[in-house]
Amino acid sequence: MGTTDNTGDTPEKLLADGTAALMAASFSQGDFDDAQAKLEAARARAAADGDRRSEALALDKLAMVLHYRALENNRDTSNADAEEALFRQALATQREIGDQAGVAESLFGIGLVHQVLRGDWATAMPYYREALELADQHADAYVRSECYRHLGFYYFAEEHDADTALKHLHTSQRLREEWGDPRSIASGTLTIGQLHLLAGRHADAARDLRTALEQMEQAGVGGRRAEEGAEWLRRAEAGEPAPGV
Secondary structure, eight states: OOOOOOTTOOHHHHHHHHHHHHHHHHTTSSOHHHHHHHHHHHHHHHHHHTOHHHHHHHHHHHHHHHHHHHHHTTSOOTTHHHHHHHHHHHHHHHHHHTOHHHHHHHHHHHHHIIIIITOOHHHHHHHHHHHHHHHHHHSOHHHHHHHHHHHHHHHHHTSOOHHHHHHHHHHHHHHHHHHOOHHHHHHHHHHHHHHHHHTTOHHHHHHHHHHHHHHHHHHTOOHHHHHHHHHHHHHHHHTOOOTTO
16 A cells, blocks of 8 residues: 655545545445545544544544444454444544534444444434434434434334335435435445345345446445345345345
8 A cells, every 4th residue: 555645635635535435445445444544644633733523523434444344354343342432532522512413423333333233222222313313403414324224224123114114224315315426325225125135025125136236336336245235136036035034
């Protein structure tokens, strides 16, 4: 990995570059080492400049680096405490300076740690609900999309209510379309197709999974995600249950 002279860049520019690198890595279009280095540079520059908002946002994104690394390693929980600590450090600053959009993002991140890594929906849900309430008022479309997405997962996994789950996932998808990143749109379509298959709705699953694979190809998303989507589509078309069911 090469180095870039970013001595003249602002915290906002470094943060934007680091966030873009993180998103690319999450879709197997980059690497997490690059994202982490850029976000560390953003955090350091923000701290030096006294830019507390950018520093907190960089901490939030550094926590997400740990989260995506954990997902890449079969939900490895070895850094769950460190991830939560970063989210909480960001949250404390965001509450102090009144950055409500940032508060929503960090609350959502704490929920992720509890739900995804620790399997604790009961602890996660108050964070998710508070995050959504603030996000709907203050946050961007992507953060709002993520909140609705995980509420959808809750209704399916814990309430066994596929219709309400899909309602939340479709709201999430509309927000992803508003956000405009084709990789995120493809990911949202994939999730909707997967939930249809988990609910035993094979025709609906096959339709959405075909669309997802087309969107992924157009967005340049390959690797593990594309392979996973292809296997889910095969099962939907063959009338088989979802993997692991």
